[in-house]
Amino acid sequence: MLSMFAFFLSLVLLPAVFVSGLGTSCSSPLGAGTASSSDPFWLESIKHQGISAFNSNPSGYQVFRNVKDFGAKGDGTTDDTAAINNAITAGNRCGGGSCPSSTVTPALVYFPKGTYLVSAPIIAYYYTQLIGDAKTPPTLLAAASFDGMAVIDADPYIPGGNGAQYYTNQNNFFRSVRNFVIDVRSVPAEKPQGTGIHWQVAQATSLMNIVFQMSMAANTAHQGIWMENGSGGYMGDMVFNGGKFGMWVGNQQFTVRNVTVNNAQTAIFSNWNWGWTFQGVNINNCQIGFDLATGGLTEATQSTGAVAVIDAVVSNTPVFIRTSQASNGKLGGSIVINNAKLTNVPVAVGVVGGATVLAGGSTTIASWGQGDVFTGTNPTGKFTQGSITAANKPASLLDGSGKIFGKTHPQYASYAVSQFVSVKDNGAKGDGKTDDTAALNAIFTKFSGCKIIFFDAGTYVVTSTITIPAGTQIVGEAWTVIAGRGSAFQDQNNPQVVVKIGETNSQGIVEITDIIFSTIGPAPGAIVVEWNVKQPSGQNGGAGMWDSHIRLGGSAGTNLETGQCPQSGSGGTTNCFAAFLALHLTPASTAYLEGTWVWLADHDLDGDGTSRVTLYSGRGILSESAGPVWMIGTAAEHHTLYQYNLVSAKAHYMGLIQTETPYYQPTPAAPAPFSINSAFKDPSFGNGFTSAWALRVTTSTDIIIFGAGLYSFFTNYSQDCLSGANCQSQSVNIDTASSVTIYSLSTVATTFQISVNQQGIVNQSGNVNGFASTVTAWSRS
Numbered sequence: 001m002l003s004m005f006a007f008f009l010s011l012v013l014l015p016a017v018f019v020s021g022l023g024t025s026c027s028s029p030l031g032a033g034t035a036s037s038s039d040p041f042w043l044e045s046i047k048h049q050g051i052s053a054f055n056s057n058p059s060g061y062q063v064f065r066n067v068k069d070f071g072a073k074g075d076g077t078t079d080d081t082a083a084i085n086n087a088i089t090a091g092n093r094c095g096g097g098s099c100p101s102s103t104v105t106p107a108l109v110y111f112p113k114g115t116y117l118v119s120a121p122i123i124a125y126y127y128t129q130l131i132g133d134a135k136t137p138p139t140l141l142a143a144a145s146f147d148g149m150a151v152i153d154a155d156p157y158i159p160g161g162n163g164a165q166y167y168t169n170q171n172n173f174f175r176s177v178r179n180f181v182i183d184v185r186s187v188p189a190e191k192p193q194g195t196g197i198h199w200q201v202a203q204a205t206s207l208m209n210i211v212f213q214m215s216m217a218a219n220t221a222h223q224g225i226w227m228e229n230g231s232g233g234y235m236g237d238m239v240f241n242g243g244k245f246g247m248w249v250g251n252q253q254f255t256v257r258n259v260t261v262n263n264a265q266t267a268i269f270s271n272w273n274w275g276w277t278f279q280g281v282n283i284n285n286c287q288i289g290f291d292l293a294t295g296g297l298t299e300a301t302q303s304t305g306a307v308a309v310i311d312a313v314v315s316n317t318p319v320f321i322r323t324s325q326a327s328n329g330k331l332g333g334s335i336v337i338n339n340a341k342l343t344n345v346p347v348a349v350g351v352v353g354g355a356t357v358l359a360g361g362s363t364t365i366a367s368w369g370q371g372d373v374f375t376g377t378n379p380t381g382k383f384t385q386g387s388i389t390a391a392n393k394p395a396s397l398l399d400g401s402g403k404i405f406g407k408t409h410p411q412y413a414s415y416a417v418s419q420f421v422s423v424k425d426n427g428a429k430g431d432g433k434t435d436d437t438a439a440l441n442a443i444f445t446k447f448s449g450c451k452i453i454f455f456d457a458g459t460y461v462v463t464s465t466i467t468i469p470a471g472t473q474i475v476g477e478a479w480t481v482i483a484g485r486g487s488a489f490q491d492q493n494n495p496q497v498v499v500k501i502g503e504t505n506s507q508g509i510v511e512i513t514d515i516i517f518s519t520i521g522p523a524p525g526a527i528v529v530e531w532n533v534k535q536p537s538g539q540n541g542g543a544g545m546w547d548s549h550i551r552l553g554g555s556a557g558t559n560l561e562t563g564q565c566p567q568s569g570s571g572g573t574t575n576c577f578a579a580f581l582a583l584h585l586t587p588a589s590t591a592y593l594e595g596t597w598v599w600l601a602d603h604d605l606d607g608d609g610t611s612r613v614t615l616y617s618g619r620g621i622l623s624e625s626a627g628p629v630w631m632i633g634t635a636a637e638h639h640t641l642y643q644y645n646l647v648s649a650k651a652h653y654m655g656l657i658q659t660e661t662p663y664y665q666p667t668p669a670a671p672a673p674f675s676i677n678s679a680f681k682d683p684s685f686g687n688g689f690t691s692a693w694a695l696r697v698t699t700s701t702d703i704i705i706f707g708a709g710l711y712s713f714f715t716n717y718s719q720d721c722l723s724g725a726n727c728q729s730q731s732v733n734i735d736t737a738s739s740v741t742i743y744s745l746s747t748v749a750t751t752f753q754i755s756v757n758q759q760g761i762v763n764q765s766g767n768v769n770g771f772a773s774t775v776t777a778w779s780r781s
């Protein structure tokens with residue numbers, strides 16, 4: 001009887017759960033895009049009804065703004081500067097220098113196709129997405145008389161402000177610019193005003209699908225991107241033509257993927273960083289590929305700390321990588337090159353006015369490093385300028401040409417607006433109050449696989465698990481929030497999932513873009529996202545998310561703000577639990593995560609925008625996935641037990657990963673205020689282990705860490721530990737059963753940079769590289 005019943009059940013359930021790509025049983029599957037060539041991009045024509053749930057005037061505040069509705073002409077001759085800036089600033093938004101941050105005034109500022117002439121910067125306020133028509137990207141044309149820092153400025157200097165800026169560079173979150181041609185060629189070549197984007201930003205930011213057109217004159221002072229500092233971030237899918245510099249960039253850490261620079265004098269100039277990862281950079285007909293200011297070995301003289309370059313293709317360029325100072329047996333500029341194909345590039349690595357470090361030619365560099373290289377449990381590193389261990393790259397992580405696979409943030413440019421449905425048109429409210437659980441589950445049942453599901457801006461509250469089935473594509477609007485609230489998420493001994501991505505063992509397409517997953521506190525028993533879905537066979541990246549984040553506390557409506565949970569801890573723990581676990585990749589899943597910030601708030605983005613909060617989230621990212629998993633430009637910060645925990649994981653490419661330990665630790669010592677739960681593969685604490693692991697890898701194979709910035713800045717909210725660089729004793733732990741290769745690992749204030757079986761191996765003191773210490777490569781043997 002029982003087995004008959006089980007057999008019957010499996011017949012009924014299997015099609016819904018296991019059918020690839022379809023997910024649910026809708027009658028007319030989505031299929032290919034049906035937009036006609038004359039249709040505008042669907043985002044232009046879809047009904048605009050997104051709201052900001054926690055704005056003081058939710059029904060009056062406008063999230064979506066079409067610049068043409070604000071008077072921009074896009075005719076190539078009318079000066080559209082004022083109209084575009086009016087579209088951005090309308091609605092008492094966060095800018096001007098008096099507002100450090102806000103989550104209640106989001107805006108998606110849309111540019112139909114056309115050519116927009118500007119004579120001064122387009123000022124991108126906090127929490128703004130600037131999005132052009134993806135079918136025919138609009139041109140932002142700088143007038144000959146253009147005056148200002150850049151065509152788009154994400155963090156203006158206040159005139160007469162003695163260097164004061166609108167936003168603190170490390171807290172300049174939630175920005176995206178997409179689908180533009182930025183043309184500065186009318187600006188006289190010798191004027192540096194001919195700059196495309198001033199992009200001084202931090203986490204949860206992206207640039208994508210942008211072409212920069214600059215002067216190719218010998219005296220060109222034009223540049224594509226200018227970035228002096230910040231704490232980013234992800235950018236990709238960009239083309240730079242001409243200019244003195246394609247990118248002139250400094251920032252703590254950043255991930256760059258799929259960038260092409262043609263005919264610039266210098267493709268990429270780096271003034272300072274702790275670590276950057278460049279994946280898939282193509283450089284053609286430049287004079288220098290990477291020009292790195294190096295040699296600063298102290299915090300005060302910080303220059304380029306670490307650069308890791310994978311899958312570069314360089315042609316007809318005299319020098320691929322050049323440092324300003326010779327390394328002279330010291331670090332001062334760690335370099336990793338993995339799979340670089342050079343054609344007519346005489347010098348692969350050189351020094352300004354100095355010797356060639358690595359000869360080029362027409363050749364492929366398999367795996368080369370400059371810096372301190374370690375193996376296994378040997379505490380003694382070897383300063384190396386030469387070949388280094390080449391990580392085994394499982395074929396599942398690669399594209400057809402042997403490069404690490406990459407997939408662009410889907411925008412559905414070929415789809416007609418009729419192929420989308422709005423969740424608000426189908427019963428969900430998104431008002432931050434109404435329980436939308438049933439409405440959302442019904443929407444997925446009805447439309448997954450048949451329509452692309454548009455989550456109009458808002459905060460959608462759910463009170464029990466919702467499942468986004470295999471076969472679903474969802475698109476948010478200036479970061480639509482899905483938040484778990486209530487009694488289902490209260491028991492840390494019986495944690496419950498807020499959002500399931502696919503049922504267990506399901507397979508199919510899932511694409512998630514521009515969504516924030518969150519909780520309304522307290523939520524000690526919330527697993528914010530459980531990722532179960534596996535990509536369809538042969539479709540790399542078929543299960544993924546882009547520009548989507550997990551944000552816990554520190555924003556309006558979360559009930560985990562300065563009012564409830566101030567830094568002092570006077571809010572206690574009971575009311576200040578934000579989550580049990582933020583993101584869980586389960587064993588049968590695959591995942592492509594690009595630009596994912598898994599953040600427990602350390603300060604409140606609303607209120608005064610600077611006050612710290614003391615909140616508790618047990619765990620950051622747990623991956624048990626058998627792979628392939630790509631984590632491209634991801635970060636996890638302030639979770640109690642760990643930021644990244646890989647257990648029996650396989651075939652993961654992770655570059656760059658960035659972490660911070662909770663500021664309050666070791667008071668209380670981890671795992672408090674949580675307890676160890678072996679069902680979730682928690683590490684053990686005690687015996688002197690009191691702080692969160694940044695990265696822990698257990699019984700895992702083929703794990704490639706290509707760039708990491710793992711930081712510990714505080715003990716018990718004091719930064720006194722920075723001077724002794726001893727805020728934490730250990731932060732990366734690898735067990736002896738795992739095969740892991742780590743490149744370009746920069747840590748801050750952590751005594752041991754790498755531990756094996758919880759024994760500290762690599763002492764940072766030998767690898768000081770400015771503010772951080774850098775291990776250029778570590779491998780098992």
Ligand SMILES: *[C@@H]1O[C@H](CO)[C@@H](O)[C@H](O)[C@H]1NC(C)=O
Pocket residue numbers: 163169228229
């Ligand atoms: C960022 O750069 C600006 C301009 O050079 C400088 O004034 C500021 O001190 C820098 N901030 C940090 C944190 O490096």
Ligand SMILES: *[C@@H]1O[C@H](CO)[C@@H](O)[C@H](O)[C@H]1NC(C)=O
Pocket residue numbers: 209210236237238239258406407408
């Ligand atoms: C790389 O970027 C270009 C230009 O935006 C785009 O056409 C191409 O599809 C991208 N390739 C990948 C692998 O993302």
Ligand SMILES: *[C@@H]1O[C@H](CO)[C@@H](O)[C@H](O)[C@H]1NC(C)=O
Pocket residue numbers: 667716
């Ligand atoms: C942590 O800092 C607070 C505030 O400065 C202090 O009162 C407390 O004694 C410190 N705790 C420990 C264990 O150092």
Ligand SMILES: *[C@@H]1O[C@H](CO)[C@@H](O)[C@H](O)[C@H]1NC(C)=O
Pocket residue numbers: 751763764765766
């Ligand atoms: C790390 O190395 C420094 C310099 O040699 C040494 O003073 C320190 O004791 C070492 N730390 C540990 C925990 O071994």
